[in-house]
Amino acid sequence: xxxxxxxxxxxxxxxxxxxxxxxxxxxxxxxxxxxxxxxxxxxxxxxxxxxxxxxxxxxxxxxxxxxxxxxxxxxxxxxxxxxxxxxxxxxxxxxxxxxxxxxxxxxxxxxxxxxxxxxxxxxxxxxxxxxxxxxxxxxxxxxxxxxxxxxxxxxxxxxxxxxxxxxxxxxxxxxxxxxxxxxxxxxxxxxxxxxxxxxxxxxxxxxxxxxxxxxxxxxxxxxxxxxxxxxxxxxxxxxxxxxxxxxxxx
Amino acid sequence: xxxxxxxxxxxxxxxxxxxxxxxxxxxxxxxxxxxxxxxxxxxxxxxxxxxxxxxxxxxxxxxxxxxxxxxxxxxxxxxxxxxx
Numbered sequence: 001x002x003x004x005x006x007x008x009x010x011x012x013x014x015x016x017x018x019x020x021x022x023x024x025x026x027x028x029x030x031x032x033x034x035x036x037x038x039x040x041x042x043x044x045x046x047x048x049x050x051x052x053x054x055x056x057x058x059x060x061x062x063x064x065x066x067x068x069x070x071x072x073x074x075x076x077x078x079x080x081x082x083x084x085x086x087x088x089x090x091x092x093x094x095x096x097x098x099x100x101x102x103x104x105x106x107x108x109x110x111x112x113x114x115x116x117x118x119x120x121x122x123x124x125x126x127x128x129x130x131x132x133x134x135x136x137x138x139x140x141x142x143x144x145x146x147x148x149x150x151x152x153x154x155x156x157x158x159x160x161x162x163x164x165x166x167x168x169x170x171x172x173x174x175x176x177x178x179x180x181x182x183x184x185x186x187x188x189x190x191x192x193x194x195x196x197x198x199x200x201x202x203x204x205x206x207x208x209x210x211x212x213x214x215x216x217x218x219x220x221x222x223x224x225x226x227x228x229x230x231x232x233x234x235x236x237x238x239x240x241x242x243x244x245x246x247x248x249x250x
Numbered sequence: 251x252x253x254x255x256x257x258x259x260x261x262x263x264x265x266x267x268x269x270x271x272x273x274x275x276x277x278x279x280x281x282x283x284x285x286x287x288x289x290x291x292x293x294x295x296x297x298x299x300x301x302x303x304x305x306x307x308x309x310x311x312x313x314x315x316x317x318x319x320x321x322x323x324x325x326x327x328x329x330x331x332x333x334x
Contacts, residue, residue: 003330011294014272014301019294023326030330042274070274196334204277204292217333224277224292224322232330 002101002156002237003030007230008037008201009222011070012052013045021055023229028060031232032101036089037201037221038068038112038162046079053087062099063089066110068162068202092160094144096152104237107154111145113163113200114138116183123179142185149193155237159190161200168210169220170203187212196235256282263287266309272301278319286314293319 005027010019027034034056041048049071056063071080081091090097092110099106116123116138125135149157164170164182173181181203190198191214198212201222208225210218221231254262260280267273267280267289275298279290287306293299303317 011274013274014297019324023324026326030326043271073274219333223294223324226327227323228327229324231327234330234332235334236332 002104002106002235003032004035004158004197004199004233004235005031005033005230006035006037006160006199006219006221006233007223007226007228008068008162008199009039009204009224010036010052011039011042011223013042013048019223020052020229024055024059027230031061031230033061033099033106033108034059034063034230035108035158035160035199035221036063036065037160037199038066039070039201040065040067040084041071041080044071044074044076044080046076046083049080049083053083053089056089057087059088064097064099064108064110064160065089065091066093066160066162067091067112069112072112092148094141094148096148098152098154104156105154107149107152107157108160109145109148109152109157109195110160111141111148111186113145113161113165113186114141114183115163115180116185117179118167118182118184121178122184138183138185142183142189145186146189146193149190149195156197156235157193157195158235159186159195159198161186161198162202164200164203164206164220165190165198166210166212166218169200169208169218170206172205172207173203181206187218190216197233263306263309267302267305270305273298273305275302278302282313285312286316288316288318290318291320292322294322294324296321 096109123135125132165187198218204224206220263280277291281288306315
């Protein structure tokens with residue numbers, strides 16, 4: 001059994017720097033891997049994420065992260081990434097990592113993801129260049145996520161996102177902002193490639209639990225949703241959800 | 251701040267709270283009645299809650315700021331969830 005600790009939307013910045021720290025002491029006893037689902041900073045400043053980096057540096061379990069929209073705000077996402085990587089955190093964007101946990105190969109593919117909306121009401125890359133860029137960005141990230149998952153050779157596979165891949169975990173959010181909270185394209189990518197668990201953050205007023213159309217468990221680990229320092233999910237290595245049989249357009 | 255039409259004032263306050271780096275919160279509710287500003291939503295820490303009041307007061311010095319935001323708990327989880 002593999003234990004995955006996960007949390008997103010920690011928003012480290014002045015006055016909010018101790019969300020995780022009090023819990024880190026016991027974390028290695030409770031989890032095998034810590035996953036961070038983006039929005040690690042308030043305004044995307046490297047100095048903001050340095051506090052988090054210093055807190056997780058030296059943890060005896062692997063830490064894997066994706067960035068979120070807040071982490072891009074200062075246009076210094078590369079610096080944010082470098083600070084985290086300097087503390088031993090693996091930061092994913094359209095790629096994957098495989099970790100050996102007690103002989104079980106745990107693969108994690110990650111991307112920030114992006115918006116667009118959900119089935120029946122998704123934006124199209126049609127019209128103005130700004131609209132093409134918006135939806136095109138989501139398509140590009142979804143394609144990379146699918147490829148990263150497909151290439152991942154592992155006993156367990158986890159997709160780590162910031163934006164939401166499904167509507168179900170947005171319940172409680174205002175409908176008007178759904179297109180800015182996520183995109184079904186990321187769920188489709190994960191359903192195509194297959195995974196055991198899909199984690200995301202970003203939707204502070206949503207709910208924790210949902211499933212993709214193919215049945216893969218989805219958990220919204222935004223800190224204001226789980227209302228703990230992190231949540232722990234356990235996975236057995238031999239019950240992977242396989243890609244759904246192709247029945248439509250291929 | 252330039253005097254705003256009352257219909258649009260809550261949105262201007264919300265935008266300020268998003269863009270002020272001391273706050274940078276996108277999920278706050280803002281209502282204005284007469285000269286009273288009511289703020290709601292979740293915040294991570296008591297310090298941030300206090301800062302939100304200060305930033306709103308700076309923006310609208312003549313208004314009463316009623317900060318009804320709540321601090322989200324962040325203790326260790328009680329257990330774990332088997333998902334497969």
